[in-house]
Amino acid sequence: MSIKMYSLGAAQEVTGSKHMLEVDDELYLIDCGAFQGRRAEADKKNRDFNVPADKLTAVILTHGHYDHCGLLPLLSIHGFKGNIYATPATRDIANLILMDSARIQARDAEFLSKQAKKKGERFDWQPLFDEEDVVNTVNQFVTVSYHRATWLSSKVLLEFYDAGHILGSAMALLTVRDSSGKEVKIAYTGDLGRKNKPIIRDPDTIPPVDYIVLESTYGNRRHEDLDNALHILARTAKELVRSCGKMIIPAFAVERTQELVYYFHLLVDKQIIPEIPIYVDSPMAVNATSIFQVHPECYDKETQEAFVKHHKNPFGFNALKFITSVGESKELNTIDGPMIIISADGMCEFGRVTHHLSNNIENPTTKILLVGFMAENTLGRRLQNRETEVKIFGEWHQVRAEIVQINAFSAHADYAESTEWLQSLDTSRLQKIYLVHGEPDAQKFLQDYLAERDFSAHIVKYGEVFDL
Structure with missing residues (x-):
C-alpha cells in the first residue's frame, strides 16, 4: 500500500492550510484555507488554486477559521462532489465565515467597479465565490462528533479529538489500514489549543500514532500568565x-x-x-x-x-x-x-x-x-x-x-505548551513530527527545542512529498 503526504499551504507560513494525503488511488484533503496578508498578494495566491478538486475522495475540516476553511467553495466550483467531514459546531462556524466572506467580496467588487468606472479604467476583478457557492459547499458537509470513528473508505478511518482551539475545533486522526490489517496512524493537529482556556475543553490526549502533523504558530514564543x-x-x-x-x-x-x-x-x-x-x-x-x-x-x-x-x-x-x-x-x-x-x-x-x-x-x-x-x-x-x-x-x-x-488570550499553544502536550502522549510508535502552520524562525526554534527533548521534527516545505 502506498501512502504519501504533502502540503499545498501553511508550509513555512501560517495561513492557507491545505494538506494532502494519498492512499493508493484515494486522495484526501485536510483543510482548505485561504491565504491572508497583504491584500494583493493574498488575492493572487488564493486565485492560483492548486488543489485537484475533481480527484478528491473526501475533505476533512479541522475548524472554522478562515485560514482553514476559506477556500472550500472553490472545491465544488472545480468539480468536487464528495463529503466534507467536520464537527457540528465547525460546520456552523464555517457557514458563518464563508457567507461573510462572500458578502464582503461582493461589496468589494461593486465598490472597485464604481471606482474604476469613475477613472475610466478597465475592471475585471471578480469574487472568488458567491453566496450560492457557499450554500452548495455547506450542503456537502457531513458532521461527525468527537471520538466517533467514521470510515471514509475501506482503507481510511477518521476520528476527531478536541483540539481545544476554538468551538468545535478538532484534531483529525486518520488510520490507514491495508487488506492484511496493517495500520498506519497519522494525526493532524489543525490548530492546537491551550489548557485552561474558558468555555471550551483542553486539548485531548490522542492515542499512539506513527506521525503527527503539528502546527507551530508560536513555535518561538511564550504566552503571558x-x-x-x-x-x-x-x-x-x-x-x-x-x-x-x-x-x-x-x-x-x-x-x-x-x-x-x-x-x-x-x-x-x-x-x-x-x-x-x-x-x-x-x-x-x-x-x-x-x-x-x-x-x-x-x-x-x-x-x-x-x-x-x-x-x-x-x-x-x-x-x-x-x-x-x-x-x-x-x-x-x-x-x-x-x-x-x-x-x-x-x-x-x-x-x-x-x-x-x-x-x-x-x-x-x-x-x-x-x-x-x-x-x-x-x-x-x-x-x-x-x-x-x-x-x-x-x-x-x-x-x-x-x-x-494583554498577550495571554491566544488560542494557539506556545512552544512549551505544544511540547508539554506531546510529552503527555504515548509516543511508543511515533516516528516523526511534521511542522506546518508557522513562520520559518518559529519552526526552526521549535524543531531544535523538540530535538533537545528527543522528538524528531521536520519542517515541511511547500509540495514536499513524504512516503509514510
Missing part, C-alpha cells in the same frame, strides 16, 4: 469607572469576543468589577455567539458548572448588550461612559471598531485594550507600537487614548 491578564483586565475596568471613559477592545468575531464576554461575566459575578455597560458591536460576533449558545456540548467542565447547571447563559448578563444595526452603533458615540465596546476587526483594519477608534482615540479618558496578534502594517500594530499619530479613514489622529495590551 492568564491570572495576571485577568488582574490587568479588572484593574483597567475599575480605572474606567473612575474616569467615566470608554474602553474599546478590537476583537475577532469568533472565539475572542466570546472569551472576553465570558471573562467580564465572571468578574462581575465574583464582584471583582462593577456592572459596567458592555456592548458587543459586531453583527458577525452576534451571529457567532448564537452558534456558541447552541453548542453547549463543546463547553468545558468549568463552564458547565458555573453557568449551564445554574441555568445561566455565559454570554448573557444584565450589563451586556449586543448591537446589530448601524444606527445603534452610531448612537454609542453620543452616550457618556463608563462603557466597554468590543468590536471587530481584531487588527483594527475593517469593521465598526475603526469608527469607534476614530471617534475616541484623541480622548485621554479612552482606553484601547489590545488582546490579540497584530499583523505588520495594520492600524492595530501601529497602536501596539505606541505611535503618537495614526491615520484612520484618510485622516490623521493624535493618539491621546491609553493603550493597554
Whole structure:
C-alpha cells in the first residue's frame, strides 16, 4: 500500500492550510484555507488554486477559521462532489465565515467597479465565490462528533479529538489500514489549543500514532500568565469607572469576543468589577455567539458548572448588550461612559471598531485594550507600537487614548505548551513530527527545542512529498 503526504499551504507560513494525503488511488484533503496578508498578494495566491478538486475522495475540516476553511467553495466550483467531514459546531462556524466572506467580496467588487468606472479604467476583478457557492459547499458537509470513528473508505478511518482551539475545533486522526490489517496512524493537529482556556475543553490526549502533523504558530514564543491578564483586565475596568471613559477592545468575531464576554461575566459575578455597560458591536460576533449558545456540548467542565447547571447563559448578563444595526452603533458615540465596546476587526483594519477608534482615540479618558496578534502594517500594530499619530479613514489622529495590551488570550499553544502536550502522549510508535502552520524562525526554534527533548521534527516545505 502506498501512502504519501504533502502540503499545498501553511508550509513555512501560517495561513492557507491545505494538506494532502494519498492512499493508493484515494486522495484526501485536510483543510482548505485561504491565504491572508497583504491584500494583493493574498488575492493572487488564493486565485492560483492548486488543489485537484475533481480527484478528491473526501475533505476533512479541522475548524472554522478562515485560514482553514476559506477556500472550500472553490472545491465544488472545480468539480468536487464528495463529503466534507467536520464537527457540528465547525460546520456552523464555517457557514458563518464563508457567507461573510462572500458578502464582503461582493461589496468589494461593486465598490472597485464604481471606482474604476469613475477613472475610466478597465475592471475585471471578480469574487472568488458567491453566496450560492457557499450554500452548495455547506450542503456537502457531513458532521461527525468527537471520538466517533467514521470510515471514509475501506482503507481510511477518521476520528476527531478536541483540539481545544476554538468551538468545535478538532484534531483529525486518520488510520490507514491495508487488506492484511496493517495500520498506519497519522494525526493532524489543525490548530492546537491551550489548557485552561474558558468555555471550551483542553486539548485531548490522542492515542499512539506513527506521525503527527503539528502546527507551530508560536513555535518561538511564550504566552503571558492568564491570572495576571485577568488582574490587568479588572484593574483597567475599575480605572474606567473612575474616569467615566470608554474602553474599546478590537476583537475577532469568533472565539475572542466570546472569551472576553465570558471573562467580564465572571468578574462581575465574583464582584471583582462593577456592572459596567458592555456592548458587543459586531453583527458577525452576534451571529457567532448564537452558534456558541447552541453548542453547549463543546463547553468545558468549568463552564458547565458555573453557568449551564445554574441555568445561566455565559454570554448573557444584565450589563451586556449586543448591537446589530448601524444606527445603534452610531448612537454609542453620543452616550457618556463608563462603557466597554468590543468590536471587530481584531487588527483594527475593517469593521465598526475603526469608527469607534476614530471617534475616541484623541480622548485621554479612552482606553484601547489590545488582546490579540497584530499583523505588520495594520492600524492595530501601529497602536501596539505606541505611535503618537495614526491615520484612520484618510485622516490623521493624535493618539491621546491609553493603550493597554494583554498577550495571554491566544488560542494557539506556545512552544512549551505544544511540547508539554506531546510529552503527555504515548509516543511508543511515533516516528516523526511534521511542522506546518508557522513562520520559518518559529519552526526552526521549535524543531531544535523538540530535538533537545528527543522528538524528531521536520519542517515541511511547500509540495514536499513524504512516503509514510
